[in-house]
Amino acid sequence: MALYQKLCNELKLEIMQKAAMVPGMNFFVMYVDRFEDAMPGNDITTQTPRIRAEKIMNEDGVPEDNSAWRQRQNLIKVDAASEKVMMKLINRPSTKKMWPRAPFPESENVEENAYHFCDDDMLCIRFIGIVTAPWTRPVTNPEVFTGIKRVSMEFAFQFVNKKYPEYPFECECEDVEHWGFCPIVLDKFLAYFPDLEKFYFIKKLLKEELHQPEWAVKLLSSKRDRQGQIKTKGKVEVLSLPRITRKQVRKHHFKETYKKFRDIARREGLVSYEDMERHYYEVRECDSEVMLFHDEIWGHFHMLKDLWATQKNTLNLGHEVKEVELGLLVHIDPPQPEPVPARRPIKAAKSQKAKAARSSS
Numbered sequence: 553m554a555l556y557q558k559l560c561n562e563l564k565l566e567i568m569q570k571a572a573m574v575p576g577m578n579f580f581v582m583y584v585d586r587f588e589d590a591m592p593g594n595d596i597t598t599q600t601p602r603i604r605a606e607k608i609m610n611e612d613g614v615p616e617d618n619s620a621w622r623q624r625q626n627l628i629k630v631d632a633a634s635e636k637v638m639m640k641l642i643n644r645p646s647t648k649k650m651w652p653r654a655p656f657p658e659s660e661n662v663e664e665n666a667y668h669f670c671d672d673d674m675l676c677i678r679f680i681g682i683v684t685a686p687w688t689r690p691v692t693n694p695e696v697f698t699g700i701k702r703v704s705m706e707f708a709f710q711f712v713n714k715k716y717p718e719y720p721f722e723c724e725c726e727d728v729e730h731w732g733f734c735p736i737v738l739d740k741f742l743a744y745f746p747d748l749e750k751f752y753f754i755k756k757l758l759k760e761e762l763h764q765p766e767w768a769v770k771l772l773s774s775k776r777d778r779q780g781q782i783k784t785k786g787k788v789e790v791l792s793l794p795r796i797t798r799k800q801v802r803k804h805h806f807k808e809t810y811k812k813f814r815d816i817a818r819r820e821g822l823v824s825y826e827d828m829e830r831h832y833y834e835v836r837e838c839d840s841e842v843m844l845f846h847d848e849i850w851g852h853f854h855m856l857k858d859l860w861a862t863q864k865n866t867l868n869l870g871h872e873v874k875e876v877e878l879g880l881l882v883h884i885d886p887p888q889p890e891p892v893p894a895r896r897p898i899k900a901a902k903s904q905k906a907k908a909a910r911s912s913s
């Protein structure tokens with residue numbers, strides 16, 4: 553901070569604009585409390601879903617979600633220059649105040665000033681409760697959802713109809729059973745957002761969840777001689793590499809895959825987002841085949857598209873067909889700091905002594 557204070561305003565502005573994380577990833581909890589609607593004076597035939605800031609804290613009392621909006625709130629407090637930049641960013645027509653729900657006065661509580669940039673940011677929803685389609689039970693507070701254009705959900709950690717991730721999108725259909733995932737539940741969920749344009753699943757890229765490339769399979773299944781060299785006719789270049797372990801192959805393949813996703817996203821103008829810890833890149837269906845989850849994720853989306861096609865051909869459906877674009881965002885965990893290599897003080901001291909002896913002689 554000390555160095556930052558000495559910078560000229562132009563540099564400060566540039567730093568702040570970069571640090572503001574636009575487009576950013578914002579995490580919110582959405583919950584439907586049917587109990588509230590059943591209270592005296594309320595209408596049981598309607599529902600009042602809420603969206604609020606993630607309230608999971610770590611042991612230091614710091615929120616666990618790394619939303620871009622939290623970073624922007626922190627930047628406001630740095631100095632006058634940063635406040636100016638942030639307020640200019642926030643005071644745009646497409647900015648949505650997520651919490652509280654009504655246009656309440658500015659609050660001291662940071663949680664209550666969560667701003668989402670509808671034109672740029674991505675909203676990641678963690679859902680608690682039971683999805684009820686708004687055409688079945690009209691939403692009493694539509695202003696909570698208006699303007700939101702892009703919504704996402706963590707593929708392995710989402711709460712639709714369940715608090716725990718064992719059975720994501722569990723099916724409650726009476727006539728058919730959608731194994732593991734119910735497109736109807738997702739369709740109802742998407743209907744909460746009247747201005748939604750695209751829905752994404754977010755998937756963390758994991759080493760263990762990648763198909764191994766052909767060269768790696770060849771490499772790892774080939775026989776080695778006593779020197780650890782691979783016995784081969786030498787058709788594949790990589791086979792000439794000395795002693796490469798299974799772990800190294802995986803690590804290399806993982807890094808290359810992530811880089812490839814990132815480069816394609818940049819080159820093809822696909823979306824990318826940033827939060828305080830990670831970068832998220834859009835990955836197209838044609839590029840994600842390397843992931844073990846490829847078939848599952850896109851299979852879910854194809855089921856959803858089939859559902860929309862059926863709905864369009866249904867007479868007297870009773871509600872509008874809510875068809876949006878579907879996509880996939882991939883991220884990796886931030887790199888961990890390299891462990892400090894264990895020192896061998898005795899040997900080091902010995903060699904130092906030897907050096908000293910050599911140089912003096």
Ligand SMILES: [Zn+2]
Nearest residue numbers: 723725730734
């Ligand atoms: Zn179902």
